[in-house]
Each structure stands twice: as C-alpha cells, then as structure tokens.
Amino acid sequence: MERVDLIIDTDPGADDVVALLLALASPQELNILALTTVAGNVRLDKTSRNARLAREWAGREDVPVYAGASRPLMRTPIYAEDIHGKEGLSGVSVYEPKAALAEGNAVAYLIDTLMSASPHSITIAMLGPQTNLALALMQQPAIIQGIKEVVIMGGAHFNGGNITPVAEFNLFADPHAAEVVLNSGMKLTYLSLDATHKILTSDERLKQIAALNNQASRLVGDILNDYIKADMEHYDIPGGPVHDAAVIAWLLKPQLFSGRAVNVVIDSREGPTFGQTIVDWHDRLKAPKNAFWVDSGDAQGFFNLLTERLGRLK
Numbered sequence: 422m423e424r425v426d427l428i429i430d431t432d433p434g435a436d437d438v439v440a441l442l443l444a445l446a447s448p449q450e451l452n453i454l455a456l457t458t459v460a461g462n463v464r465l466d467k468t469s470r471n472a473r474l475a476r477e478w479a480g481r482e483d484v485p486v487y488a489g490a491s492r493p494l495m496r497t498p499i500y501a502e503d504i505h506g507k508e509g510l511s512g513v514s515v516y517e518p519k520a521a522l523a524e525g526n527a528v529a530y531l532i533d534t535l536m537s538a539s540p541h542s543i544t545i546a547m548l549g550p551q552t553n554l555a556l557a558l559m560q561q562p563a564i565i566q567g568i569k570e571v572v573i574m575g576g577a578h579f580n581g582g583n584i585t586p587v588a589e590f591n592l593f594a595d596p597h598a599a600e601v602v603l604n605s606g607m608k609l610t611y612l613s614l615d616a617t618h619k620i621l622t623s624d625e626r627l628k629q630i631a632a633l634n635n636q637a638s639r640l641v642g643d644i645l646n647d648y649i650k651a652d653m654e655h656y657d658i659p660g661g662p663v664h665d666a667a668v669i670a671w672l673l674k675p676q677l678f679s680g681r682a683v684n685v686v687i688d689s690r691e692g693p694t695f696g697q698t699i700v701d702w703h704d705r706l707k708a709p710k711n712a713f714w715v716d717s718g719d720a721q722g723f724f725n726l727l728t729e730r731l732g733r734l735k
C-alpha cells in the first residue's frame with residue numbers, strides 16, 4: 422500500500438489509546454503528521470495528556486500533539502467517565518508524560534497544514550467528536566484542498582446506539598460538528614457501531630495479546646480488561662468492542678472490512694433522535710451517496726493485526 426500521510430484526531434479514551442498504539446507501531450504504512458486532541462470521553466486536559474501517554478508508550482515522541490476544542494460547537498458538553506474512568510484511561514496508572522504538547526491550537530494546526538498540503542494528500546482519522554475538523558472547515562473551507570479522505574469512528578444504523586437507543590457517542594457528543602463534516606463533500610468513511618460491535622474481544626484474543634509479554638501488550642491488556650466490562654454487561658455479550666482501533670485497521674488492511682456507499686443524514690434536532698445517523702442502506706430515496714458505511718469486519722483478522730503490531734513495540 423502507498424504510505425498514508427495521516428492526522429489522527431482523538432479523545433483518549435481507552436479504545437483511542439489502543440488505536441494510537443496500533444497506528445504509531447505502523448510507520449511503514451502510516452506517516453503520522455500529528456495527533457490532535459478534543460474533549461469527548463473526558464475533558465481536554467486529560468484527553469491531551471492521554472494522547473501524550475500513548476505517544477510515549479509507543480516510543481514515538483517525534484509525533485507532535487496539538488490540543489484542540491474543549492467543548493462541542495453548540496450542545497452542552499457530555500463526557501464518558503462512566504466508561505473510560507475519571508482520568509479517561511482506567512486499568513492503568515496515568516502520569517504526566519515527559520514530552521509536552523506542541524505550541525498552538527489543533528484547529529490552527531489543521532488549517533495551516535491542510536492549506537499548505539499537496540492537493541488531496543492528507544488522510545484524517547477521526548476517533549472522537551468531530552469538533553476540531555468542523556471548526557477548521559468553518560473557519561477556512563478551502564482546507565478541503567489538502568484532504569484526501571476522512572475516516573471516522575462514529576454512527577450506528579443496524580446496531581442501534583450506545584449512548585441513546587439510536588445515537589453513537591462521538592456523533593451524540595457533537596452532532597452539529599458531525600453535520601459540518603458530513604456536508605463538506607469530502608470522501609468520508611464511517612466505521613460505525615454496526616462494524617465495531619462485530620469485532621469483539623474474547624479470552625483467547627486477549628491471551629493472544631498477553632502472550633507478547635511486552636510493555637505495550639501489558640498496557641493494552643490492562644486497559645481493555647477494564648474498558649470492555651461496561652459493554653459486556655450492558656449488551657450481555659462475551660467480549661467488548663475496540664471501536665477506534667477499527668479506523669486504523671481499516672487504513673492498514675481495508676480488506677478486513679465490508680460496507681457500501683450510502684446516503685447518510687445526521688439528526689441534530691433536540692429530542693429522542695438527537696445525534697442519530699439515518700443510513701439509506703437500500704437506497705430507498707435515491708439520494709446522493711455521501712459516505713462509505715462499514716457495517717462488518719473480520720474480528721480474528723483484526724486481532725491478529727493488532728497483536729502483530731503491538732509486538733513491534735517495546
């Protein structure tokens with residue numbers, strides 16, 4: 422595959438950290454220009470610290486971390502401390518990482534970088550609420566010239582929501598931002614709950630990771646063992662999803678996944694469908710296909726890839 426120039430926008434978050442370790446362990450395929458952080462699972466100061474921790478654990482302090490939006494565009498902020506813990510990363514001890522944040526705000530970084538990039542050269546992976554990219558698009562719509570595609574962890578159709586009966590957390594946390602991105606006309610791919618809820622941990626898959634017996638595998642094991650409890654209990658399922666890591670796996674091995682080009686609409690009206698993604702899976706409306714919707718994935722193939730890449734870290 423051609424090496425991807427990549428910016429990862431993230432709200433670490435347990436599954437974000439697994440995604441970041443997977444990405445940072447894959448320099449041959451992913452030229453990570455920067456991590457940009459946003460408030461989401463927890464407040465911005467903690468998501469930014471956790472992104473710096475993931476960078477340190479991967480031995481990749483060459484990658485700058487820029488802090489971005491501390492709150493959604495319009496709605497009142499919500500967080501997911503009940504799932505990710507007060508520090509946004511339960512199961513492991515967190516501390517102040519050695520390398521500092523980069524100077525400047527993530528939104529300004531996105532604008533400067535995308536405006537000066539070669540045409541359609543940079544891929545953006547969105548692992549949290551899409552506030553940073555939406556702000557950049559609103560402030561400087563011409564940044565589209567530098568964007569190759571946007572790959573998003575977000576949305577739900579067949580699966581139903583994980584924060585309301587119909588809405589997935591990242592879109593529910595800032596549906597107005599998600600609408601700005603959806604209506605931008607860029608090439609968009611959604612790794613929705615429809616896919617991530619088919620890619621679940623299991624005792625064997627966690628043992629496979631633990632058998633690496635390195636720092637990265639111990640961190641991921643401790644993080645996942647804590648993180649998956651809520652979903653396993655809530656859905657009464659034998660394992661938990663690792664949502665954000667599916668975005669990185671898509672970039673590394675898209676053949677692990679399947680989906681189709683569809684028309685997607687996001688509901689940002691206050692009410693029971695706030696943050697819902699309405700996916701015209703059978704093309705009932707013959708509306709323009711504005712996204713590629715991933716609804717399925719090879720779970721064992723995903724964990725084999727994750728394990729192999731974690732094995733490359735210290």
Ligand code: RIB
Pocket residue numbers: 432434435436437461462501548549550574583589590591664665
């Ligand atoms: O719904 C799952 C998404 O919400 C993931 O990105 C997780 O980190 C949380 O942000």
Ligand code: CA
Pocket residue numbers: 431432433434436437461462548549665
């Ligand atoms: Ca996330």
